[in-house]
Amino acid sequence: METDCTRDDAPVNAPAERTPPCAEPAPLPAGTRLLHIGPHKTGTTSIQGALFGAKDRMPAYGVEFPATSRHPMQAVLAACSRGGMIGDTTPTERHWEQLLEQVRATGARTSVISSEFFADAPDDATVERVVGQLGGDRVHVLVTLRPLARIMPSQWQQYVQNGLRMGYEDWLEHMLRKAPYEKPNPSFWRRHRHDRLIERWVRVVGADRVTVVVVDDRDREGLMRTFETLLGLPAHLLRPVPDTANRSLTLAETEMLRNLNKEFRGNGLPDELYSKLIRNGAVMHMKNACSPASHDVKISTPAWAVAAAAEIGAEMAGRITAMGVRVIGDPELLSAAPEPAARATAAEVRIAPEVAAQALYGALAAVAAAPPARAGARGVHQTSSKELVKVLGRRCLERLRRH
Incomplete structure (x- = not known):
């Protein structure tokens, strides 16, 4: 079994005495x-939603949630x-400064900041800067972990x-068997080689x-x-x-989107259009409007x-x-299999017509109104589908830029 991507030497800063595993909170x-740093797919969205939902009640107990949204992702x-999601506006240092101002405003009170994207910090210098600006010695880092076998399908569909x-299956081959184990997603092992992730923060x-x-x-609420x-x-x-918008896609939904991604890239459409029409249009509406049924096939490893x-x-x-870090819970769960x-048949992974319709509607709802036709312009029936897609892409992008 080829898992060289996961090997390393003994952990840095290993103390002479070990903290007993499964320590009581x-x-x-x-x-x-x-500072809750995730990583991704370890319950981050649920805890962020719960913290934000209790934002106005926690101060009575001396605790603040210093953010104006559930997840201060841009900051x-x-x-x-790190850049934003494909097609999104690139975050700026001002986003981070605004969050720091909100944290400083909590004064001497306890506060909690949660984002799985802290796990993407590229090096020790970035970790040191983040910790220093958030309060230095006052910062306590919290890492939430789940078994890797449960994370992989969720991370792939994301x-x-x-x-x-x-x-x-091709993605799994690249992540587990094909050195240097970084293509097509170099962020995967930076996030999910959890021992190395923790070591980076322990060093600081x-x-x-x-x-x-x-x-x-x-234990869903543990x-x-x-x-x-x-x-x-x-x-x-x-x-x-x-939070229906954060639910995982079924296998059929993911395969539909993956094939749409191929068409999108094959036609050379702009990333901004993908963000507007696909991720925040078709996919978002589909997830909000359709709940997976018991017969829907999940992604299986x-x-x-x-x-x-x-x-x-x-x-x-x-x-x-x-x-020597404090461990709450059973570390043996990390090796759960x-x-x-x-294996699902082709018939089982076909997307339901109503789900496809909701995805299509989501994309249509996101499209800005097209400008009036020019005199002498060709009709739709006279234009190839490939050219129509490009024209629509240009028009939507122009509309986005105007707004």
């Missing part, structure tokens, strides 16, 4: 700035020198939502200011209870907030990749528990 000191992307055209803040929470998917304990909040103050993920997870768990699902 204990409240953090008053005035802590709790964190700017801080980590990449497809940002323009990826590669099929799942020290092991005593890092807490790792191993999420147990069998993560919220852990946050309440760490922040000194009463039980059940944090409640789930429904082949047995060889599940086994590889379990092996990597076991190695990561051993390295993490040797770092879910039973591979039976």
Whole structure:
């Protein structure tokens, strides 16, 4: 089994004594700035929604949520020198400065900042800058983890939502078997080689200011209870907030989008149009309007990749528990290997007509009104479909620029 991409030497800064795994949560000191860095697909959206939903009630218990939205993504992307999603406006340093102003306004009170994009910090210097600007010694880093085998399908379909055209099994081959394991998504292992992620932050803040929470998917609200304990909040103050826009796509939906990505790229359309029409038009409306049914086929990971993920997870768990960080939950869950699902037939992954209709409607609803036809212009029936797509793309882009 080729998993060289996951090997490394002993962890840095490994202490002589180990913190016992599965340590019970204990409240953090008053005035802590709790920095939740994700990574992606580890319950970040649910906890961000719960924190934002309780934003007005937490100050009564000495806790602030210093952000004006559920997820200050633009600010964190700017801080980590990352561009936005395909076609989106590039974040600026001003986004980050605005978040810092909100954090500083919390004064000596406890505060919590959450974004999975902190896990994309490219180097130690960026981590040091982020920690220093957020409060230095007051910062306590929280990392949430799930089994790699459960993260992979979710992360793949998320990449497809940002323009990826590669099929799942081919993508797994590249991530697990094809050195240097960075194509087509170099961000995957930076986020999800979890032991190395934690090491990067330990090098800056020290092991005593890092807490790792191993999420147990069998306890749907366990993560919220852990946050309440760490922040000194009463039980059940944090409640789930429904967010259909963040649901994962089914296999059929993902395959429809992946093939649309191929057509989009093949016609050379601009990224801005993808952001407007596809991700924030077709896909967003489809996810809001359609809920997966029990018969819809989910994305399943082949047995060889599940086994590889379990092996990597076991190695990561051993390295993490040797770092001296506080670990809440069972590290052995990181090597969990879910039973591979039976391979779906082509008929089973066909998208339902109503789902396709909602996706199409979402794209149409996002299209700005086309300008009036010019005199002498050719009719639609006289123009090739490829040329029509290009014309529509130019018109929509011009409209976007005017607004």
